[in-house]
Amino acid sequence: MTDRLRQLDNDHVWHPFTAMSAYRDEDAPIIGDAEGFFLIDSTGRRYLDGHSSLWCNIHGHRVPAIDTAIRAQLDRVAHTTLLGLSNQPTIELAAELVRRAPAGLNKVFYADCGAAGVEVALKMAFQYHRQKAMGPEERNLFACLGRAYHGDTVGTISLGGIDRFHSLFGSLMFPALRIPTPSENEPIDVEALERLLAEHADQLAGFVIEPLVQAAAGILVHPPGYLKIVRELTRKYGILLIADEIAVGFGRTGKLFACEHEDVCPDVLILSKGLTGGYLPLAATLVTDEIESAFLGDPWEGRTFQHGHTYTGNPLACAAALASLQLFDENRILENVQELELVLRRELGVLTDPGNTQASAIQQHIVVRQRGVMVGIELVQDRSTQTPFAASERIGHQVTLACRHRGVILRNIGDTIVLMPAPAMPAELVRQLCHVVIESLQEVLDSLGHSTGG
Ligand SMILES: Cc1ncc(COP(=O)(O)O)c(C=O)c1O
Structure with missing residues (x-):
């Protein structure tokens, strides 16, 4: 079933804002179902919807x-x-x-x-x-x-x-x-x-x-x-x-x-x-x-x-x-957003907190911007000069792929990873989202030799 759909997808569907030649080799999930804040693909694999299905989902999926x-x-x-x-x-x-x-x-x-x-x-x-x-x-x-x-x-x-x-x-x-x-x-x-x-x-x-x-x-x-x-x-x-x-x-x-x-x-x-x-x-x-x-x-x-x-x-x-x-x-959604705003700030703080020696190697590559539950994590060659990475590294895209392998769906805009949890998402899932993003950033920066200042 999945193989057939993938073949038809590659043969006939032109995806928006998508480099189609690369997309065809990436085995993107084909979503069949959803439950709460998770999307489920045609093989049964579950993914946390970390960008509210492109910034629109509010209360989760299949809300009674x-x-x-x-x-x-x-x-x-x-x-x-x-x-x-x-x-x-x-x-x-x-x-x-x-x-x-x-x-x-x-x-x-x-x-x-x-x-x-x-x-x-x-x-x-x-x-x-x-x-x-x-x-x-x-x-x-x-x-x-x-x-x-x-x-x-x-x-x-x-x-x-x-x-x-x-x-x-x-x-x-x-x-x-x-x-x-x-x-x-x-x-x-x-x-x-x-x-x-x-x-x-x-x-x-x-x-x-x-x-x-x-x-x-x-x-x-x-x-x-x-x-x-x-x-x-x-x-x-x-x-x-x-x-x-x-x-x-x-x-x-x-x-x-x-x-x-x-x-x-x-x-x-x-x-x-x-x-x-x-x-x-x-x-x-x-x-x-x-x-x-x-x-x-x-x-x-x-x-x-x-x-x-x-x-x-x-x-x-x-x-x-x-x-x-x-x-x-x-469901007092606006109160939940106020809590999530703090959770995001706290969890992602390791990426920018100068006191955190564990993450200090990647901090020079990271700029975090946030308001409410809208977060942009921009990856740069050098934070002090704001020098970008070479476009050919597709580093933002690599991070979203790494997140996907860990069961989280996100999307990058160039080298900025956008986190946009649904306003109704429970705090525990937002913490999970942050952990996956941090691990994925570390993995990609390591693999490209950027985590030691290279
Ligand atoms: C601020 C803003 N305006 C307009 C649009 C366009 O909306 P649509 O994609 O539904 O046409 C978007 C979509 O991302 C947006 O973020």
């Missing part, structure tokens, strides 16, 4: 409450369009998201993946400025951070700043104003930021930002207060603040939404990934009444938002999302 909610909805209707019609779970989810989101975000526009949710935000912001009551304007530019990642569609890569993903497509992208990524360890240069925004104020429709942590950049953590400053400046210059909480939302930073840490209400909030507990594809773009009202008018006036996707607001996905949100309360 979510399974039941989807089955109950399946007995009613699996899919019906939102174009001119509505349905119960989709309506109830919108109300529930509004209730839980920062105050003022009262309208929900659905899509079916994160990138599509960002595209909605971009087109809405663009059209909003042209139709707003307080003096229509033609604002055609978006600000974004250096090393940003907001998805893979042509619109979202236009905001992207990760060379490995984006540089090839430069000539396809629309221009964007790139704001230098703030560094966690340096003071925020508020004046430089204000100068940039002020200079382009009459062109800027929105500032798109991942609040607090840039996940796909390798878990880059922003300095405290940065989001609040961006909020104040965008408000001052009439630029919409568009918060992409696709990765950081749903508890990953210790609050339901990362914006809450800085008491910020964006004009637009984009959610996906953890929205359905990691069960089904769904995205939601929440906006203020002020934005939505700019689209109102007589139907023939042409103010309508002419955008939508076939599976927008799918009822099965919305039923899963409602069940997931209820579990946040019932």
